[in-house]
Amino acid sequence: MNSVALFLEYSAVGIASGGIYALIALGIVVIFKSSRTFNFAMGEMMMLSAYFFYTAAVTFSMGIFFGVVAALIGSVAVSLLIERFALRPMMGRPFIAIVMVTFGIGSIIRGVVGMIWGPNDLQIPAILSRSPVLLGSIFIPGKTARAFAIAVVIVISLIAFLRYSRAGIALRAAAADQITAYSMGIDVRRVIAFSWVIAAVTGCISGILMANVNTLTPHLGLVALNVLSVVILGGMNSIGGVLVAGFIIGWLESVTGWILGTEFREITPYILALLVLLVRPTGLFGTKEIERI
Template sequence: MQIFLEYSALGIAAGGVYALIALGFVVIFKASQTFNFAMGEMMMVSAYVYFMCVVLMGWNWMVGLAVTIAVSVLIALVMERLILRPMLGRPIISLVMVTFGAGIMMRGIASIIWGSDTDQMPSFLSRDPVMLGELFIPGKTARAFAVAVAVVVGLVLYFRYSRAGVALRATAADQTTSFAMGINVHRIFAMTWVIAAISGAISGILMASINSLSPSLGLVALNVLAVVILGGMDSIGGVLVAGLIVGWLEAVTGYLLGSEWRDITPYIAALLVLLTRPHGLFGTKPIERI
C-alpha cells in the first residue's frame, strides 16, 4: 500500500507537467479548433535551446530560461505566420495535418543538428527528495510539479482577467462576432501560439530535466493529446485535472503491470472515455447551430 501511494504521488506530480502541456493544446484549440501536433516538437526544441545555453555556453540558468522562452515564442510566431495563416479557411483536417507535418519536420531537423542520442540535462532542480508525510517523492519530480503548477496558475489567471484573455475567450465563442466587434482575430491567434510556446518551453525543459533529452522527447505530447480528449476540449479545468489523472494512471499501471504499459495507458484511457463519455469527462455537448 505504501508503495502504491508513493507511485500515486509520483504520478500526480508528473501529471503537473502534463497539465501544463495540455494547456498549450487547449488555448490553440479554443481559438482555431485545431490540434497543434507540433506541440511536442516545440517542447523538444526548447529543451535543446536551454541545453545549449546552459551547458554549451555555460550561461546562468535564468538567462538560459529567458533565451529559451524567447526562441520558443519566435518559432511559434513563425509557424503561425508562415504555416497556419495561409491555411485559414481550409478544412480543419488540413490544419491538423499541416501542424503534424511541421512537427515531423522539426523532429527530423533536431536529429540532424543534435543527433538522435540522448543527452543529460544539467539539474537546475534539486535532487533532494520531498517527504509528504510518509511518502517519498523524488526531488526533481516534486519541484517540476511546483513549477508547472505555478506556470499553469499564472497562465490561467492571465487568460481569465487580462484584456487579451477576454478577447481570446470571445474569439473562442464566436469568431465572426468578435471580428465585427473589432477584436483582431489574427492577433488573438498569434497570442494563443505565444501562450502555447511559453507552456511548451517550460514543460520541455521540465520534461528533459526529469527524464533526459532526445529528439523524441516530444512524443510525450502525443500522450497528453489523448489527455485533452479525456478532459473534453472546451473545459480548461477539465483538461488540467485530466493531466493529473493520466500522470497518476501512467505511474500506477507502470507499477502494477510493468513499465512497458506506461506509454499506452493514456491511449487506452482515451479510448474508454470516447466509448463511454464521448464529450470528455468534463465537456459539454455543444448546441449544434446549422
C-alpha cells in the same frame, strides 16, 4: 513497505508527473480554442525549446536563468513563425489538412534537431534539486516533485490569466464565435497568434522540465502523444480541465505501471482516451453550448 504505502507513493509520483502533462495540454487546448487547430507539433516545439535551453546555457555558457530566457524568446519566435507562415495561410481549410500541416512541422523540427544536435542524449544543467521530498512517509523523487510544483504554479497562473484578463476574454470570444468577435473590434488573427505565444511558453517550460527529469533527445517530444489523452479526457476546449485530467492520467500511468507492469503503463492513457471518446466525447469538462429551454 505495505501495499497501502506503496499505492500512496505511486499515486503521488504519478500525480506529480501529471503536472507537466497539464502544462503541455494547456498549450494544445489554448490553440485549439482560438483556431480549432489541433497542434500535433506541440511535443516537438517542447523538445526544440529544451535544445534552445541547452545551447544557450551550455554551449554559450549563459547560465540557467539567461538560458531559460533565451529558450523562451527562441520558442516564442519559432511558434509565431509557424503560426504566421504555415497555419495562417491554411485558415478556413479542412480540419484534417490543418492537422497534417502541424504533423509535418513536428516531423521537420524532429529531423532538423537531429541534424543540428545529433541523435544522442545530452545532459542539460540540473535546474531541479535531486533531494527527495517526503510527504509523511511517502517518498517523492526530488526532480519530479519540483517539476510538479513549477508546472502547477504556471498552469494555475495561466488559467487565472485566461479567466480574468481582457486578453483571456478576447480569446474566449474568438473561440466562441469569430465573426462576432470581429464585430466587437477583436482582431481574431492577433488572438490566434497570442494563443501560439502561450503554447510556446508552456511548451518551453515543460520541455526544460522534462529534459531535467529525463534526458534530452530528439524524441523528448513523443511524451506529447500521451498528452493527447489528457486533452481528450479534460475536454478539447476546457482550459481548466487540463489540470484535473493531467493529474488523472499521470496517476493512472503510475499506478497501472505498478500493478500491471510497465508495458501497461504505455497503453493505459490511450485505452482511457478511447473510453472517454465512446462514453463522453466532450471530455470531463468540455462545454456543451448552454441552451435556454
